[in-house]
Amino acid sequence: MLSKGKIPIAHEVIVGLDDEAAKVIDRLVSGSKQVEIVPIVGMAGLGKTTLAKKVYNDRSVICNFHIRLWYTVSQEFNMKNALLKNRYLVVFDDVWDIEVWNELRIAFPNDKNGSRIIFTSRFSNVASEVQYGGEPHYLHPLSEKESFELLLKKVFGKEDCPQGLRGIGMEIAKKCRGLPFAVVVVAGILATIEHDILVWEEFAESLTSTTVSGTDQWKKSLELSYEHLPYHLKACLLYFAAFREDEKIGAKNLMRLWIAEGFVKKIEGKRSEVIAEEYLMDLIGRNLVMASKSRSISGVKTCYIHDLIFEFCKAEAKEEKFLRVLQGYDELSTFIEPPNLPRLSICSNGEDFMKSKLFFLNLGNISLWLKELPTEVESLLCLRYLALTAWYMKFIPPSIAKLSHLETFCLVSGVTVSLPDSIWNMKNLRHVCLRGGVVIHLPSNNNVVENLSILPNLDALSTLHLDLDEEGENILRRIPNVRRLKIFQLGDENRVCCNMSRLECLESLTLRDDYFLGSREHVELSFPMNLRKLCLINLGLPGRKMSLIEQLPNLEVLKLRAQSMEGQKWELMEGGFPKLRVLTLEHAWIVEWTEADPDSDDYFPCLQQLKLSGIPNLEMMPACLGVISTLETITVNFCGDGVKSLVREIEEEQKNNGNENLKIIYKKY
Numbered sequence: 001m002l003s004k005g006k007i008p009i010a011h012e013v014i015v016g017l018d019d020e021a022a023k024v025i026d027r028l029v030s031g032s033k034q035v036e037i038v039p040i041v042g043m044a045g046l047g048k049t050t051l052a053k054k055v056y057n058d059r060s061v062i063c064n065f066h067i068r069l070w071y072t073v074s075q076e077f078n079m080k081n082a083l084l085k086n087r088y089l090v091v092f093d094d095v096w097d098i099e100v101w102n103e104l105r106i107a108f109p110n111d112k113n114g115s116r117i118i119f120t121s122r123f124s125n126v127a128s129e130v131q132y133g134g135e136p137h138y139l140h141p142l143s144e145k146e147s148f149e150l151l152l153k154k155v156f157g158k159e160d161c162p163q164g165l166r167g168i169g170m171e172i173a174k175k176c177r178g179l180p181f182a183v184v185v186v187a188g189i190l191a192t193i194e195h196d197i198l199v200w201e202e203f204a205e206s207l208t209s210t211t212v213s214g215t216d217q218w219k220k221s222l223e224l225s226y227e228h229l230p231y232h233l234k235a236c237l238l239y240f241a242a243f244r245e246d247e248k249i250g251a252k253n254l255m256r257l258w259i260a261e262g263f264v265k266k267i268e269g270k271r272s273e274v275i276a277e278e279y280l281m282d283l284i285g286r287n288l289v290m291a292s293k294s295r296s297i298s299g300v301k302t303c304y305i306h307d308l309i310f311e312f313c314k315a316e317a318k319e320e321k322f323l324r325v326l327q328g329y330d331e332l333s334t335f336i337e338p339p340n341l342p343r344l345s346i347c348s349n350g351e352d353f354m355k356s357k358l359f360f361l362n363l364g365n366i367s368l369w370l371k372e373l374p375t376e377v378e379s380l381l382c383l384r385y386l387a388l389t390a391w392y393m394k395f396i397p398p399s400i401a402k403l404s405h406l407e408t409f410c411l412v413s414g415v416t417v418s419l420p421d422s423i424w425n426m427k428n429l430r431h432v433c434l435r436g437g438v439v440i441h442l443p444s445n446n447n448v449v450e451n452l453s454i455l456p457n458l459d460a461l462s463t464l465h466l467d468l469d470e471e472g473e474n475i476l477r478r479i480p481n482v483r484r485l486k487i488f489q490l491g492d493e494n495r496v497c498c499n500m501s502r503l504e505c506l507e508s509l510t511l512r513d514d515y516f517l518g519s520r521e522h523v524e525l526s527f528p529m530n531l532r533k534l535c536l537i538n539l540g541l542p543g544r545k546m547s548l549i550e551q552l553p554n555l556e557v558l559k560l561r562a563q564s565m566e567g568q569k570w571e572l573m574e575g576g577f578p579k580l581r582v583l584t585l586e587h588a589w590i591v592e593w594t595e596a597d598p599d600s601d602d603y604f605p606c607l608q609q610l611k612l613s614g615i616p617n618l619e620m621m622p623a624c625l626g627v628i629s630t631l632e633t634i635t636v637n638f639c640g641d642g643v644k645s646l647v648r649e650i651e652e653e654q655k656n657n658g659n660e661n662l663k664i665i666y667k668k669y
Contacts, residue, residue: 028118508533564588
């Protein structure tokens with residue numbers, strides 16, 4: 001896993017927008033009570049979306065509006081039903097066509113209570129044609145000083161720029177002609193080359209005035225950045241063209257696709273997933289990919305690319321014959337498959353699929369209702385990535401083992417699916433994800449050699465239906481290197497006895513048991529010492545048995561959900577949770593939550609986030625929460641006034657101890 005120092009920050013570096021933001025905010029929170037539209041207009045890459053985000057998240061704006069909604073429109077727009085009431089702020093980002101507003105305006109009532117709507121658009125005519133529209137707020141290029149400031153922040157972060165580089169840095173910033181997007185892209189290159197005056201001067205010479213000037217300066221900047229990429233990262237970047245514009249892409253799924261495509265180099269003794277994550281972090285570090293959401297344990301959960309980078313990747317992928325993208329019925333119906341087409345991405349709706357005459361498209365649509373695996377799939381002997389939706393598929397045939405190269409198998413089904421014994425022969429399997437649940441049986445031949453009946457490369461498995469007993473323990477023993485595991489426990493509702501300590505590579509574990517009805521006083525669980533994230537759902541673990549978890553030395557995230565802790569009292573053990581950063585406690589009947597020794601400060605030394613939801617009877621919280629210097633946020637949802645009062649006391653004590661930045665969030669849903 002990546003160190004905390006390498007975790008990307010989702011917040012954007014903003015320079016030169018304070019005055020612009022103040023003007024827009026003033027138009028939002030003051031003025032007429034009539035509903036009003038505030039159009040933000042400017043050329044591509046000038047920072048319209050960045051300004052809108054800054055305004056949208058401003059504290060005065062949050063306090064002024066009961067409802068806030070952000071919707072990215074882009075070039076493809078689909079009507080969405082929405083119910084808005086009270087005073088609302090809605091942001092329509094990247095509007096290309098006035099028809100978007102014409103279709104939606106009836107859904108936005110003018111209740112004369114000061115509601116506001118923000119548009120961002122590259123086109124002045126869109127802003128001028130909008131009813132209720134005020135004067136457009138035009139964005140202007142950055143000054144040379146602001147461009148230089150943005151460049152330094154993106155290259156050096158909080159560190160100072162060496163004095164010898166400031167002069168040449170100013171020259172480079174000037175050549176970006178005030179376009180923030182160009183500055184960010186150029187900074188991505190400078191961050192990856194040696195911070196030496198001669199190296200920077202050589203780069204500045206290659207950055208001619210024509211490279212970053214004129215209406216296509218963003219394109220020229222991207223071409224330059226693309227050429228500076230190592231060969232293995234070029235394919236990873238172009239692959240983003242296979243997704244939809246503005247799509248928030250799941251990082252794990254993206255990296256599995258990279259691995260299946262063969263983009264990720266194989267290094268002895270190093271997992272491919274770790275290498276793929278390094279690739280993603282490299283692209284983020286170069287400002288070509290943005291992290292939209294971070295995982296609770298280090299890394300990126302979702303990511304995206306700027307729409308200008310998306311357009312560049314789509315054009316470059318087509319020119320290099322790397323990837324062909326089809327959108328809409330016109331492109332589907334006229335498509336003729338060229339010879340040796342390596343990749344085809346289809347971004348369209350089901351109606352266009354049905355109209356299409358392409359066999360494989362119709363097959364893909366019909367397979368949504370299949371009850372068994374199509375034989376066409378079984379014949380794809382070199383297949384490495386297989387994802388299906390089949391609501392009624394209950395069994396996977398033994399012939400799936402013919403896919404001996406398969407690495408990722410994902411299936412969305414409405415029922416629990418049974419995997420055949422032959423699954424143990426698929427030694428290349430790395431990720432198995434069956435959302436409806438999966439049952440795996442032990443090999444039918446009990447005399448099989450031990451090392452032939454394991455899946456040595458399996459990295460992630462979910463959601464496994466398993467009895468937490470001796471037989472279940474035997475199955476877990478056959479996936480020794482699994483890192484991420486989700487288990488839905490079946491069997492005796494009062495019996496939990498399972499030794500998981502042998503899973504030495506396991507970092508993330510989710511245990512769920514919806515069949516729990518009684519006491520679990522005799523629960524016997526042992527977890528691996530390397531566990532970093534643990535989520536328990538409806539497990540009913542007695543409070544006195546929480547020491548099983550508190551003593552885990554590397555646990556960073558703990559989520560106790562849906563009555564996962566039984567009883568009304570939880571007493572923290574001294575020295576427990578040495579690395580815990582995130583604690584979530586949901587739907588518990590706990591009344592007293594205390595420390596074993598209130599005078600000790602050896603509790604939660606690393607806690608940053610505390611989330612409380614659906615805990616109506618809580619009357620006592622640990623005193624240590626008022627003095628923990630690392631605490632950043634407390635989120636309260638569906639809790640009584642007593643809990644809110646306790647949290648206010650913690651907030652006050654934190655302030656008395658010098659922590660002015662603690663955020664208390666009260667959610668209403």
